[in-house]
Amino acid sequence: MRRLLLAVLLASPLLAGAAPPAHQWFTVLLDGRKIGTFESKREAHGNQVVTMQRLDLVLDRAGTQVTLGSAETSTETRDGKPLSFRSVSQLSGSQTVVEGTLRGGTLHLVTRNGGQAQKRSLPWPKGALLPEGVRLAGVRAGLAAGTQYKALAFQPSSLDTAELTSIVGAREDVDLPGGRRALNPVEQTLAFPGTPMKSRAWVDADQTVYKLAMPVMGVELVLLACDRACATAPNQGSDVFERTLVTSPRALASTELAGTMRYTLASRDTGKPLALPDTDEQHVERRGDEFLVTVRREAEARGESAPDKDDYLPNDWLQSKSPELVKLARHAAGANRDPLAQMQRVETFVRGFIRNKSLGVGYASALEVVRKPEGDCTEHAVLVAALGRALGIATRVVDGLAYAPGFAGKEQVFVPHAWAQAWIDGRWRSFDAALSGFDAGHIALSVGDGDPWRFYAGLDMLGRIELRRAEAVTP
Known part of the structure; x- marks a missing residue:
């Protein structure tokens, strides 16, 4: 079960479409208890945009502590064209590295797991986007209440694509660790086959996410933007297995x-x-x-x-x-x-x-x-x-x-x-x-x-x- 919680976070609209300032930190809460840290960076170099994201969690499982982590780096053009990505998933002692390069409509992959490297090529899903492309789709749609738009989000960690449907709500005040902000709520549905995942993100005009909430195992998982000290404060632990x-x-x-x-x-x-x-x-x-x-x-x-x-x-x-x-x-x-x-x-x-x-x-x-x-x-x-x-x-x-x-x-x-x-x-x-x-x-x-x-x-x-x-x- 513990790797599944990580899968939800990795596939979330925050990680699929956020365009933070140069550097942004989040605290991760499950049912109000701190279980981890999320860090995000975005850098522009010439005609390329590099988005780097790292997630670290600590969970309790029937008295045993389990650590989970993931780091993803995506490279795109300034107008959102996918170029390459690298995903590293760490589940306790197991690490998986997936590297992909897009050339001429073909995705060239190298996967490393268990000391072995496997190479293969796959056709790139038509219209699939990485983080910057998804963010730009939101910018183009705007934040007028009632606006609805869709984007096809590619998930490097799972090599899946899922349609992301977003519906913009009216601006509201949101309490964050660093103070109150006026943000637009965006109801989002990531269409995993047979099991759509619903969440709500609160964003500003640049589609920068400051809060993300989603139901997990009957409780609420929340990510809140804050400073580094807040995000990296000691975890409180949560026995999700018991739930x-x-x-x-x-x-x-x-x-x-x-x-x-x-x-x-x-x-x-x-x-x-x-x-x-x-x-x-x-x-x-x-x-x-x-x-x-x-x-x-x-x-x-x-x-x-x-x-x-x-x-x-x-x-x-x-x-x-x-x-x-x-x-x-x-x-x-x-x-x-x-x-x-x-x-x-x-x-x-x-x-x-x-x-x-x-x-x-x-x-x-x-x-x-x-x-x-x-x-x-x-x-x-x-x-x-x-x-x-x-x-x-x-x-x-x-x-x-x-x-x-x-x-x-x-x-x-x-x-x-x-x-x-x-x-x-x-x-x-x-x-x-x-x-x-x-x-x-x-x-x-x-x-x-x-x-x-x-x-x-x-x-x-x-x-x-x-x-x-x-x-x-x-x-």
């Missing part, structure tokens, strides 16, 4: 979890409804303001889409062609050639291979886990998925909730969790190496390719889910 726990209405027996469970879920707030995936193990039905989620321990072929070629291939987080991973996959699978037996052996192998079960790892790639076998559910999930791909099996990574009789001093709760799925016998089957295996106590919130920036959909729902009923389904 994501979902209380079970009753204790669930192991015999029930070995079969089929039906959960009645609802959103704790009146905002946008939950968006839960239908899988070969999970069926979702909406009834009024509630969702009936039926989870089977054994997958059934329910017509879910077959894997595409990318589900078999390595990526920046599942480096399945790495010689180290290929060797480990063959060792884990042994002489088995049956895909189901191979994945079962991989699941058991990873459970024992990751010896240090630690909550302090930010988000390690599969290759990093091989070299340093420690971490929590996400490290188990990416390693299982990568080893599966190394064996020629299509895999993906699921973010969701898993039932725990007790966790971090709480009883009968569903906790944020991650596991892997593999395409076997015409269906997607789940494998959970972090626990004793997959069962009906798993509720999927989103499905992805192992990239931590793909999990915003799950983050948006954490903290908003209410579990009203849990019933065993008899055959």
